[in-house]
Amino acid sequence: MRITLLAVGRLRKSPELSLIDDYLDRFAKTGRSLGLPPVQVIEVEDKRGGGMSAEAPLIDRAIPAAAFVIMMDERGEQPTSPDFARKIATLRDQSRDICFVIGGADGLDPALRSRADWQISFGRMVWPHMLVRVMLAEQLYRAASILAGSPYHRA
Incomplete structure (x- = not known):
């Protein structure tokens, strides 16, 4: 199992980066004792500023093959933290790779x-x-804390 966090944009040294590094x-x-691997962060960037349509192929190419794709979107479901933990555990038990996708400032195509x-x-x-x-x-x-x-x- 692999867990990937795929995001648009490069996060430079910042308070947000410090928080992300701490939580990951x-x-x-x-997660180690639970069979959950460290999260791999992949950043893609459209340097021309083409928005969602230009970012989409960059994201699409970076999604690992056969991964269960979870996209962050304001129109998505709003699971509880225990529901989210159960989903992660289910995917772990199925030996599925997981790819979380976060779009750019305009969202996802x-x-x-x-x-x-x-x-x-x-x-x-x-x-x-x-x-x-x-x-x-x-x-x-x-x-991971809930599962532990x-x-x-x-x-």
Whole structure:
């Protein structure tokens, strides 16, 4: 099993990068004993600024073959943290690779969104794509904590 976080844009040294690194490190440490591998981060960038339609082929080429594709989209389902943890565990138990996709500032191209196996949202509000990375990293750590029976998630 491999877990990939595929995102549009390059995240430079910033408070967001520090948070992402912290949560993904916590996930790696907690997930190790649960059979969850460290998350691989792949960043793609359309240097010409062509928006969703230019970003779509870059994203499409970077999605690992046969991965279960989870796209972050404001129109997606809003699972609870325990539901999210159960989905991660199910995919782990099926030995499925997982690829989380976060689009750029304009979101994801509709044709690309149709490729998703699951679309999820962090609420009906729109979030900056760089903050979505932080929130996803935290939810991955929370999922591993839930699966490990840790008190981090207070249900």
